[in-house]
Amino acid sequence: MHIVICIKQVPDSAQIRVHPVTNTIMRQGVPTIINPYDLFALEEALKLRDVHGGEVTVLTMGPPMAEDSLRKALGYGADRAVLLTDRYFAGSDTLATSFALSQAIAKIGETFGRPDIVFTGKQTIDGDTAQVGPGIAKRLDLSQLTYVAKIASIDLDTREIEVARRAEGGTQLLKSRLPCLITMLEDTNEIRRGSLQQALCAARRQVVKWTAADAGIDDLTRCGLRGSPTVVKRVFAPTARAERAAQIDTAERGLQDIADELIADILTRRPALEHELAFNSGT
Amino acid sequence: MSTASQTTPRIAPGRAGVKKELPDHFKDYRHVWVFLELERGNVHPVSFELLGEGRKLADKLEVQLAGVVLGPPGEMVEDAVAEAFAYGADLVYIVDAPPLADYRNEPFAKALTDLVNTHKPEILLLGATTLGRDLAGSVATTLQTGLTADCTELDVDSDGSLAATRPTFGGSLLCTIYTLNYRPQMATVRPRVMPMPQRVDKPVGRVMRHKLSLVEDDIVTKVLGFLPDNQSAMANLAYADVVVAGGLGLGAAENLQLVKNLARAIGAEHGCSRPLVQKGWMPADRQIGQTGKTIRPKLYIAAGISGAIQHRVGVEGADLIVAINTDPNAPIFEFAHLGIVTDAIRFLPALTEAFTRRLSPHSRDKLAS
Ligand SMILES: Cc1cc2nc3c(=O)[nH]c(=O)nc-3n(C[C@H](O)[C@H](O)[C@H](O)COP(=O)(O)OP(=O)(O)OC[C@H]3O[C@@H](n4cnc5c(N)ncnc54)[C@H](O)[C@@H]3O)c2cc1C
Numbered sequence: 001m002h003i004v005i006c007i008k009q010v011p012d013s014a015q016i017r018v019h020p021v022t023n024t025i026m027r028q029g030v031p032t033i034i035n036p037y038d039l040f041a042l043e044e045a046l047k048l049r050d051v052h053g054g055e056v057t058v059l060t061m062g063p064p065m066a067e068d069s070l071r072k073a074l075g076y077g078a079d080r081a082v083l084l085t086d087r088y089f090a091g092s093d094t095l096a097t098s099f100a101l102s103q104a105i106a107k108i109g110e111t112f113g114r115p116d117i118v119f120t121g122k123q124t125i126d127g128d129t130a131q132v133g134p135g136i137a138k139r140l141d142l143s144q145l146t147y148v149a150k151i152a153s154i155d156l157d158t159r160e161i162e163v164a165r166r167a168e169g170g171t172q173l174l175k176s177r178l179p180c181l182i183t184m185l186e187d188t189n190e191i192r193r194g195s196l197q198q199a200l201c202a203a204r205r206q207v208v209k210w211t212a213a214d215a216g217i218d219d220l221t222r223c224g225l226r227g228s229p230t231v232v233k234r235v236f237a238p239t240a241r242a243e244r245a246a247q248i249d250t251a252e253r254g255l256q257d258i259a260d261e262l263i264a265d266i267l268t269r270r271p272a273l274e275h276e277l278a279f280n281s282g283t
Numbered sequence: 284m285s286t287a288s289q290t291t292p293r294i295a296p297g298r299a300g301v302k303k304e305l306p307d308h309f310k311d312y313r314h315v316w317v318f319l320e321l322e323r324g325n326v327h328p329v330s331f332e333l334l335g336e337g338r339k340l341a342d343k344l345e346v347q348l349a350g351v352v353l354g355p356p357g358e359m360v361e362d363a364v365a366e367a368f369a370y371g372a373d374l375v376y377i378v379d380a381p382p383l384a385d386y387r388n389e390p391f392a393k394a395l396t397d398l399v400n401t402h403k404p405e406i407l408l409l410g411a412t413t414l415g416r417d418l419a420g421s422v423a424t425t426l427q428t429g430l431t432a433d434c435t436e437l438d439v440d441s442d443g444s445l446a447a448t449r450p451t452f453g454g455s456l457l458c459t460i461y462t463l464n465y466r467p468q469m470a471t472v473r474p475r476v477m478p479m480p481q482r483v484d485k486p487v488g489r490v491m492r493h494k495l496s497l498v499e500d501d502i503v504t505k506v507l508g509f510l511p512d513n514q515s516a517m518a519n520l521a522y523a524d525v526v527v528a529g530g531l532g533l534g535a536a537e538n539l540q541l542v543k544n545l546a547r548a549i550g551a552e553h554g555c556s557r558p559l560v561q562k563g564w565m566p567a568d569r570q571i572g573q574t575g576k577t578i579r580p581k582l583y584i585a586a587g588i589s590g591a592i593q594h595r596v597g598v599e600g601a602d603l604i605v606a607i608n609t610d611p612n613a614p615i616f617e618f619a620h621l622g623i624v625t626d627a628i629r630f631l632p633a634l635t636e637a638f639t640r641r642l643s644p645h646s647r648d649k650l651a652s
Contacts, residue, residue, distance in 0.1 A: 134420025
C-alpha cells in the first residue's frame, strides 16, 4: 500500500507576537513546527503501514527550509520525503495550494507508485481553513473523507474502506472506495516518537526536491499569487471598545458585599436576566 | 434568471494593489445565496444566522436573497423551505432526491455546483460546520473560485465586492479578503458569530426545484450508520444563554469546581480557555474561542481569563461580559462590560452564595411583595 501524506511547516503560532505600535507580525525568531494536526494523520499513515505493509511518502510545499519538517517526518518513520519548492508558489491561497499539491501527488504516483490513500491534517493552525484537503480530493477525483476519527477497516482486495467521521451532532459511519483522501481529526492517535536510530538515519536521508517544472506543472498561472482567486486587502488589529469595563470597587469590603453589588449591577443592566437565571436554576 | 445581464456592470474605482477586472462571463452573476444545512430533520441554526447576514448583503446590493435546500423528498425539505422564507429568503432552490438523505460529499457537491452554474449567484455563504467546510472546499475547487473560511464579518464595499473579514495569524490580527475576478464569492461563517435574525411576519417566496444529475449507483461513498452524540453529556455552549468560564488564573484543576458550582446555581453552561483543555483539565468541547466554540450568551462570566484575542473573538457576541481577574491591566477589561479586580478563587464561592440567596424562591417572594 502506498500512502501519501501532506504536511505543512507552520510558525509556532503560540509564540507569534504582534508589534504593539505597527500592528505587524513579529516573525523573527519564531520557531517553526509541523502543523500539529498533521501529526495525527502521519501517525495514522504509519499505523496503516505497520498493518498492511507498503510505503509512506510525506509531501510538503514550502520554502527550502521546509525540508526540516520533512526530516522530522522521516524521523518519525516515513519512508520518503518530497519537497515541492519554487518561487512560483509564493502567495498561494488554498485553491492554488491544492492545485500545486495535487499535481505533485500525481507526479509522486507516476514516479513511486499510485497512492491508495492521501492524508492531510484536519486543518492548519496558521490558515485554519480546512480547505486544502477537499481541494486535493476534488482535483484528483479521490473520494473525500474529512474529519475522520477512526479508520475501521481497509480491504485491499475489494479496495473498500470504512471510516467513522465526525459530523454535526454525531458520528457518521461511511463505506467508500480506494483511492481516497482522508483528513484526520485531532486526538485520534498517540503520536509515536521515532527511535534515535531513525532520527540519525533521517538526517542522512535524501529529500526529493521538485520545482514546479519537476512536478509536471506547466501552467504557472494557476500557481502562487496569480493562481489565487482570493486577495488579502487589509490586515489590521481588532479595535478596542470605547470604554473599559466598569470596575466594581473592592477596597475594604467583604466578598458578599461585592458579590451583591455585582449581581445588582448585572440585573440593572439586564433586568430580564432575573427571571431567566431563577428559571434556569430551577430554584 | 432576472434581467441581471442587462444591468450595467459595476465599475471598480482604482484601488492600490487590488484591481477588479471581472471577466465578461461573470458579469451576469447576481444575488446572494445561503446554503441551508439540514441536520437529520432540522435546519442547523447557523443557516438562519447566515440568512440574516445574507439579507443585509442582498439589500445593500439590491439583489435577491436565495436559500439552497438539498435533501430527500418530503417533509424535511418542505419545512426547511418554510423556515428559509421565515428568516428572510426571497427564493429557495430545492434539489430533493433520495441520495441526499444523509450528507455525503459527492451528491451534495454535485447538486450545489450544478445550481451555481445554472443560476449564477454572486455570493454564496455556508456555515463553517464539519458539513459546510467539507462541501464548500470541494465546490469552490470545482468552480475554481475564492473561498474565505470562518469569517467574522461580511460586508459589501463601494464597488459591490464582498469584503470577508476573518482572524489571521493564529487570531492575533484580522484580515479582509476579496475574491475580485471570480464568481461566486464564497465564504463560510461559524455558528453563533452572526446574531439570529428576527422572523419575518408573513413569509412569502418563490421555489425553484431542480433535479439531481446523479443516481445512487454513481455514488461511491455509502452511509452505513449514524451514532448521535450523547446529548446530555455534550456541552451546548454555543447556544447557552448564560455561560461561566474559567481560565489558567484558577491555578489548579480542582478549582474548576468553583466555576461549575456557580454555573449550576444560575443554570448556566460552563466553559474554559484553551490552556485548560491542553492541560486536560476540561474536555475540548468546553473550550471557548477561536479554535473552540463561539458563544453568544446574554451573560458571560469569565474568571481568571486574561482575554487574549483568540479568546475574545469567541465571546465578543455576548450581551453582557463580566470579568473577574487579579490583574487590573488584563486585556479582558478592554472588552468586558463589568470588571472586578479580585481573586477568583475566593470570589467565586461568594458570588455563588449571593446568587443563590438572590434567586431563592423565598427572596423572590420578598422581591415581588
Ligand atoms: C492558534 C491559537 C488558537 C488559540 N485558540 C484559543 C481559543 O480558542 N480559546 C482560548 O481561550 N485561547 C486560545 N488560544 C490561547 C490564547 O492565546 C491564550 O493563551 C489563552 O486564551 C490564555 O488563557 P487564560 O486567559 O486562561 O490564561 P492566561 O493568559 O495565563 O491568563 C490567566 C489570567 O488569570 C489571571 N489570574 C491569575 N490568578 C488569578 C486569580 N487567583 N483570580 C483571578 N484571576 C487570576 C491573570 O491575571 C491572567 O490574566 C489560542 C492560541 C493560539 C496560538
